[in-house]
Amino acid sequence: MDGFIELCGIRKVFPGQSVPAVDHASLTLKKGEVFSLLGPSGCGKTTLLRILGGFEIPDEGRILIDGKDVTDLPPNQRSINTVFQNYALFPHLSLWDNVAFGLKMAKKPKKFIEDEVDRMLDMVDLLDQADKKPHQISGGQKQRVAIARALINKPQLLLLDEPLAALDLKLRQRMLLELDRIHDEVGITFLYVTHDQGEAMSLSDRIAVMNRGKIEQIGRPMEVYEAPSSSFVAAFIGDTNFFRAKVVSTVSEDYSMLAVDGLPEVLAYNDKKLQNGQQVYLSIRPEKFRISREAPADPTHINMMRGKILDIIYLGSNTKYRVQCDHHILMITQQHARFLLDMKPFTWDEEVWVSWNADDGYMLQRFEESDTNLLGIPPVEDTVP
Amino acid sequence: MTRRKWREWTLTLPSMGWLVFFFVLPTFLVALIAFKPRSLGGGIGEGWTMATWLDILQPSYPLVVWRTLWLSAATTALCLLLAIPVAYWLARLSQELRNWMLLLIILPFWTNFLIRIFAWWSLLHSEGCLKHTLVWLGLASPNTQLLYNEWAVLLVLVYTELPFAILPLFASAEKFDFGLLDAARDLGATRFQAFRKVFLPGVRQGMLTAFVVVFIPALGSYAVPEIVGGPTSEMVGNKIAQKVFVDRNLPHASALATLLALVVLLPVIYSIFMRRIKTTQRGGKRS
Numbered sequence A: 001m002d003g004f005i006e007l008c009g010i011r012k013v014f015p016g017q018s019v020p021a022v023d024h025a026s027l028t029l030k031k032g033e034v035f036s037l038l039g040p041s042g043c044g045k046t047t048l049l050r051i052l053g054g055f056e057i058p059d060e061g062r063i064l065i066d067g068k069d070v071t072d073l074p075p076n077q078r079s080i081n082t083v084f085q086n087y088a089l090f091p092h093l094s095l096w097d098n099v100a101f102g103l104k105m106a107k108k109p110k111k112f113i114e115d116e117v118d119r120m121l122d123m124v125d126l127l128d129q130a131d132k133k134p135h136q137i138s139g140g141q142k143q144r145v146a147i148a149r150a151l152i153n154k155p156q157l158l159l160l161d162e163p164l165a166a167l168d169l170k171l172r173q174r175m176l177l178e179l180d181r182i183h184d185e186v187g188i189t190f191l192y193v194t195h196d197q198g199e200a201m202s203l204s205d206r207i208a209v210m211n212r213g214k215i216e217q218i219g220r221p222m223e224v225y226e227a228p229s230s231s232f233v234a235a236f237i238g239d240t241n242f243f244r245a246k247v248v249s250t251v252s253e254d255y256s257m258l259a260v261d262g263l264p265e266v267l268a269y270n271d272k273k274l275q276n277g278q279q280v281y282l283s284i285r286p287e288k289f290r291i292s293r294e295a296p297a298d299p300t301h302i303n304m305m306r307g308k309i310l311d312i313i314y315l316g317s318n319t320k321y322r323v324q325c326d327h328h329i330l331m332i333t334q335q336h337a338r339f340l341l342d343m344k345p346f347t348w349d350e351e352v353w354v355s356w357n358a359d360d361g362y363m364l365q366r367f368e369e370s371d372t373n374l375l376g377i378p379p380v381e382d383t384v385p
Numbered sequence B: 001m002t003r004r005k006w007r008e009w010t011l012t013l014p015s016m017g018w019l020v021f022f023f024v025l026p027t028f029l030v031a032l033i034a035f036k037p038r039s040l041g042g043g044i045g046e047g048w049t050m051a052t053w054l055d056i057l058q059p060s061y062p063l064v065v066w067r068t069l070w071l072s073a074a075t076t077a078l079c080l081l082l083a084i085p086v087a088y089w090l091a092r093l094s095q096e097l098r099n100w101m102l103l104l105i106i107l108p109f110w111t112n113f114l115i116r117i118f119a120w121w122s123l124l125h126s127e128g129c130l131k132h133t134l135v136w137l138g139l140a141s142p143n144t145q146l147l148y149n150e151w152a153v154l155l156v157l158v159y160t161e162l163p164f165a166i167l168p169l170f171a172s173a174e175k176f177d178f179g180l181l182d183a184a185r186d187l188g189a190t191r192f193q194a195f196r197k198v199f200l201p202g203v204r205q206g207m208l209t210a211f212v213v214v215f216i217p218a219l220g221s222y223a224v225p226e227i228v229g230g231p232t233s234e235m236v237g238n239k240i241a242q243k244v245f246v247d248r249n250l251p252h253a254s255a256l257a258t259l260l261a262l263v264v265l266l267p268v269i270y271s272i273f274m275r276r277i278k279t280t281q282r283g284g285k286r287s
């Protein structure tokens, strides 16, 4: 399907600020997809959304809907509706009137308004509370009213600005399913803003990761997780272990040996065909490691080394380990299916084998030290104890 | 009486007592005096009479009452009309600028009320600079009279009451969530529709307060019509003063004052009554 909503080179600098809030952001939304904007607080997600909604005028760049330029149209003339970060329900109107607002503005016939509002309220399961005022309902209910109110005008695009941020975990999970159901029902394109990667991953067809006003990567959730384009994306989406490394020799067409500071040479999948001598950063997700008492039997494409368990954090569905290998402290997550049945649990200070498949080490060329600070992961050098 | 009720009563008793003693009682006394004959010495005579009330129905009064009502209503309307955009604008200003603007709004209070009215008097005077400027601009003929008419009274009333309208409206507007206007615009409202359908209901409480604090003092105006209005633009306040100080007819003045109090009280009583009805009928239909 063709691009349906296009943002081309959007840039916005707020008056009196030196750094742009949004910097040359370009993306294309397809009809009917759920697209998430993911990024840390202050990276410009809301600003980009407000530009799309028409509440801010970009300094540069164009917005096209179905090929039509809407960059200079005011919000009321765009077929885009928003679920605001704080819901922004009208406090003086009943839920029913809140939902009816859009249709009343569009001067639809009375009968039509009544039917549509009842239908929408029914969809979000609030028809029996229609006469209440916003302050009389719970956070999750407010959120559903906000969605119903935004959907009733049948926009081409629905913008959702962290709609679940104010809700507790359980309710958030329920609302996510609900959102998914609503999306299936109405089939409208959703642009979903969040700084919660779990939400973004589970809901979206595609994700854009933003950092400091720039879009770092756009892709399907799995692509972004498995093949991050920068250290920022690798560290922001899930956890990871970084190693400073250098490509030293070619093993086969797809594999190279890397020299890693403070570790023996490791084998890595070289999909980018990096030349020998190139400086890279190796990123290995915590769950890609295996911890075992015996060395792995079949060593093809497997890296292995000795390590000592420093810390064990039991998390119920999995366990986190901090393991010292030479000069590095690795973060390792292990699922423990049949854990107690299979073997004796690992203990503190136990010497173990740490191994991982060469395909699971991912080489990154772009690495900004400042990003690791931003994300609170220690700089690579400092892992020496 | 439950214990809780009793506690509530004892807590409100001091303020209730204060109100009854200094407000309700005097009002009743004034109303009573209206049913007394006047004594020859300018005081209150013995016995009871309706003569004063019949006196009040004399032909010149309806005109004064009517003038008082429409001037007060017009003052209130104009003040609200001016104060609402000002409050909106103030609430959107940066904190620092806003403080300066608020200071400017209350600055006139540092000058005595009478002196400010005299300032208007000298501005509007036929030898005043406003008149001269208008004549010079060709907007008025040399014998136009700016002073001593109802328009002058209205102008100065609006001037004196405007800050009292701005302040409560600003207090409301400051609490207003301007994100709601974005939400309204998002749902297809024009700027003006968003203002009317969302901002105005949002500052409803401020509008009510502004209405009360402008309309009621305007009804009782005395100094403004006295100084810039002259004999042809008298309001009830002037009549009362005249009856007390010139005619020495206390019952008459009391009757007028009672009338004024009724004008204020009746709508209040009516609205309380209507609210009672509404609350008992609650659970009704949505609009």
Ligand SMILES: Nc1ncnc2c1ncn2[C@@H]1O[C@H](COP(=O)(O)OP(=O)(O)OP(=O)(O)O)[C@@H](O)[C@H]1O
Binding pocket: A014, A015, A017, A021, A039, A040, A041, A042, A043, A044, A045, A046, A047, A048, A195
């Ligand atoms: N009206 C404004 N005036 C000046 N600067 C602003 C304004 N709005 C946002 N900014 C700045 O622009 C940057 C991006 O802000 P934005 O609200 O888009 O972040 P965000 O990604 O939505 O963050 P969060 O996840 O916390 O909501 C921030 O540095 C912020 O300080």
Ligand SMILES: [Mg+2]
Binding pocket: A045, A046, A047, A085, A161
């Ligand atoms: Mg935001």
